[in-house]
Amino acid sequence: MKTLTALFCGALLASGAHAAPFAKGDPRTGKSLHDKACISCHANMFGGDGSKIYTRADRKVKTAQQLAARISACNANTGTGWFPEDEAHVAAYLNQQYYKFK
Numbered sequence: 001m002k003t004l005t006a007l008f009c010g011a012l013l014a015s016g017a018h019a020a021p022f023a024k025g026d027p028r029t030g031k032s033l034h035d036k037a038c039i040s041c042h043a044n045m046f047g048g049d050g051s052k053i054y055t056r057a058d059r060k061v062k063t064a065q066q067l068a069a070r071i072s073a074c075n076a077n078t079g080t081g082w083f084p085e086d087e088a089h090v091a092a093y094l095n096q097q098y099y100k101f102k
């Protein structure tokens with residue numbers, strides 16, 4: 001009777017860590033998308049080109065998953081209208097330039 005429960009438990013361990021997160025994105029494309037849509041607010045808050053938001057000591061994003069989620073949320077909230085590929089480009093750019101998740 002308990003065997004069914006046991007059967008379900010193995011299935012969730014599938015996807016391991018990737019060698020490089022966001023390998024599908026192109027950082028150069030990501031930079032131009034990012035520079036067009038994403039700098040204004042961050043620069044108002046932190047000055048300069050706003051990139052301090054990504055490098056401040058108490059930054060919010062701690063993992064590659066959180067970075068992807070934050071980019072998605074900012075994309076949705078600001079009505080940028082990016083496709084998932086665009087988000088992947090921007091993730092690749094921000095990761096290469098600032099976050100450096102492996």
Ligand code: HEC
Binds near residue numbers: 034037041075
């Ligand atoms: C309307 C203003 C605004 C725009 C436009 C905006 N952001 Fe943000 N963003 C914020 C604010 C405010 C925070 C800080 C939130 C916090 O500290 O909790 C933030 C934080 C972030 C962070 C997390 C930084 C950290 O702490 O690690 C990322 C990543 C980010 N934004 C990406 C983007 C991207 C990508 C775009 C372009 C689609 C974008 N943002 C556009 C306001 C904006």
